[in-house]
Amino acid sequence: MEDLSNKLSDLPDEMLIFILGKLPNIEVLDSIIGINERLNTIAYDSVFTSHLTLYLVNKCICSLPDPMLDRFCLQILPKIHQKIKWLNLESRSMERILLATDYPNLNGLGLYDIDVAKALSVFNNNIVFTRINKSQISSFVIDITGDKEHLAAFKNDVNEIVFSKIFTMFINLQYLSFGPWSNLRGPSLFEMPYPNVISSNLLELHICQPFFTDLLYLLDGRFNQLHTFHANTIYFLFTNSTIHSRDQLPNLRNVSLHSNDHLHNYDGLIVPLLHRMLNLEKLDLQLVLYREKGFINGNDLKKDIINNMPRLNQFIFNIRLFNHRRNQTNILSNEYIQNTFKDFPSNQIISCVDYFQEEQYSYCHIYSYPYRMNFYDNISNNFPGGLFTNVHTVSLFDERPFAHEFFIQIQKSFPLMKELKVINKKPQKRKSKNDNQYLLIIKYSHLTKLCLSRAHDDYVEQFLLDTKVFMPNNVYLIADYEAMKRVTENFTRHATRVNCTKLTSVTLIDGCEYIKPVNDYFPQANKH
16 A cells, blocks of 8 residues: 555646546545545545445446445545535445435435335335435436345335335436336336326436336326436337327427337327427437338328427437238338438438248338447348447348358448347358358457357358357357257267357257257357
8 A cells, every 4th residue: 555655646636636537436435545645635536526336337236345335434435425416326235325424415316226125115214315415316316126036025006106205205306217116017117096296397307118108197297397208118018099198298308219119009109299299309219110001211200200390400210110911012112211311301311121021021120320229130131231339239130041241241330249140041052152252251259149049050050160250259159959960960070169169158949948068069168
């Protein structure tokens, strides 16, 4: 510690603050408080004390080690309590930290990984919040997790109790991020009748895993000053009727609606809801639609959305549409759909249309570019290309064969891809467009999970031959047992051994059974 003190003492304050600013605030406070008066003064600077996250993240949220927690509660927090404006806490240590000292200037509080029992206890017991000025809290985040061992003991009204208590307790709340307990029983996160919560102070609301009926409740005018609303992972289950409410939401400026659930009534649910938001300036839509009326194109988006929002200046969307109509003879071409976006007010718009004759459905994917999602599904040979640095999860599907060059394109378009699923039962016609051409070795540098359970043998071979694909270490492979047997020649083939030895986990599926992989052929694999 003395050696560290001598080294740090040689640096000017500005440089010290710059260097220490690269570290988490809790590490700075825990490491240098108590060394000497100069470092204490620097550690007490608002740069390190105003916003504290008092937990560790290592794949999951963990409490601070007991010695470190003791030091914060007994020594550090009482000295800096007047400087703290925001606290992020986790379930195990939150009560001790909140009761360790007074927090006279706290205006933001985040409670993460809070189990259901703890959430109910905290909001039914005001003791936990006695040392903060509750009327001063303007921002609140809560993330409730289900305790699988005790789920049966709790009723559906958990979210209603917590949601209602939040507004009773924090009467001047302006920002709320509500990650409710979701048991997915539907049709709502809340019990009927809905909690009678009203606020003229709330300006921004984020909610995760709501049902669509919850959105209608939250946007029925009870938060009349709300200007920002983000709903993530929306469920449309049990939502079949159209919306009858036409009350305008004139103060909404920024709305985000994200869902991977299948929506069968886009025209009766989403469009009428958006028509109530006449002053919207920013809209972000991510939807998966089943629509018998056919594809959605630029003309539809202009008619149903853009023309009804004169102030809209940013429209981000990612819409995947499946059409299972039997008569697929009048499918709009990709050229036609792309042409409907030629005078779109903003963004570069990409479209991709496919018709799958065997599965008897058509598919249209339209999105604004640059692409914002961390996944890209249902990529076929019609993939338009592009660079997608945000995407970590990719799935490929087609009824036509994938050539080696197609996989090269995937590697170039998704350089940070971690998970890849290949669904294609058609054999490769040629390993390359030119049989004599030297095949470039494809390198998926960040790949950690590869699913080939519904892929033809040729694609299994594509990834197991080290002359075609450089397999990184630490990959989890899921594959069909019989296909693996054939490709590896009953787990004896030398050409596929190199990549198989790199696999750290293997699941081989034979019908409904899981087969243990051959030990010496997958020496690094954890057996499943």
